[in-house]
Amino acid sequence: MKAKLLLTGASGFIGKRIFEELKDDFEITAISSSAKSKIFTKLNLLDANACHTFFKNNKFDVVIHAAAIAHGKNNVNSIPLDQANVLMTNNIFNNLNVEESIVIYLSSVAVYSYKNKKECISIYDNPIPVTKYGKSKLKCEEILQKISTGSLHILRLAPVYSENNMKDLGKRVFLPVLKVPFVTKHQRVYSLCHVSEVIYKVRDVIKMDKSSLSIVKDKNDHDQRKLLSLFKTEEKLIVHTKFINTLFSLLKAFSFNKFDSMREMFHKLFFSVTYSNN
Numbered sequence: 001m002k003a004k005l006l007l008t009g010a011s012g013f014i015g016k017r018i019f020e021e022l023k024d025d026f027e028i029t030a031i032s033s034s035a036k037s038k039i040f041t042k043l044n045l046l047d048a049n050a051c052h053t054f055f056k057n058n059k060f061d062v063v064i065h066a067a068a069i070a071h072g073k074n075n076v077n078s079i080p081l082d083q084a085n086v087l088m089t090n091n092i093f094n095n096l097n098v099e100e101s102i103v104i105y106l107s108s109v110a111v112y113s114y115k116n117k118k119e120c121i122s123i124y125d126n127p128i129p130v131t132k133y134g135k136s137k138l139k140c141e142e143i144l145q146k147i148s149t150g151s152l153h154i155l156r157l158a159p160v161y162s163e164n165n166m167k168d169l170g171k172r173v174f175l176p177v178l179k180v181p182f183v184t185k186h187q188r189v190y191s192l193c194h195v196s197e198v199i200y201k202v203r204d205v206i207k208m209d210k211s212s213l214s215i216v217k218d219k220n221d222h223d224q225r226k227l228l229s230l231f232k233t234e235e236k237l238i239v240h241t242k243f244i245n246t247l248f249s250l251l252k253a254f255s256f257n258k259f260d261s262m263r264e265m266f267h268k269l270f271f272s273v274t275y276s277n278n
Helices: 013-022 048-055 081-093 132-145 167-173 195-206 224-230 241-252 257-270
Strands: 003-008 026-032 062-065 102-108 120-122 151-157 182-184 212-216 237-239 274-276
Touching (some): 003 013, 081 132, 102 132, 132 151, 151 195, 167 224, 167 257, 195 212, 241 257
Parallel strands (some): 003 026, 003 062, 062 102, 102 151, 182 237
16 A cells, blocks of 8 residues: 655646656645646645645645745735745644654755855754745744654755756856856856755655755756856856955945845855755
């Protein structure tokens, strides 16, 4: 008899890959808020009553919580992004008994930021998120750490990509708005995560008895020219350090939250950002 697995966010970029990889090994209940496929179960995770009705009498051996409102989407159903991600997590785990379940939460390295003041951030460094998305991911981690589970595995994913989805890669080598490919005078290196690494890690932690916290990333980091080569293009602009320093000096003059988010965006654009489990 196959183990029962609950997958949220099943129609998303990562969720779809997880479903395809695990569907032969588990009896999967795949939840999506916009289930266009008959194999997915449509459920609005922002609806507390609907979640109570659906989850109250269900139990699963494995729960993979991959649903989230992503970067760039400011609100859903008039609910701010950060509140929506927390609400979904509460609506699931306030109603679902997971005392004997393996719970896997797909978090993000967005729980860290330029405020960590390190080129290579360790899993042991304190999270200091500055974006709404990062703050919501950290809050969801904290919610899950307070509930009773068979085991809890928090996976902080580096920016995820595939050969057919390189949006997050482009954010590191194309100037915003202008979409001009560029390099900086100084070397830049990034930790990224091919979607296959997520699948590998999910399969790995399902077999683990003890809870875990880890960063999920490619074995090797990527330098700026390697990233550009994936787009089959070369730089048309070289950004000098003097310009970058001037830009950051201007941003430092403002302390509003939205300028924190801007500083984070430009930090990832113009400086190395890498992560480690050591």
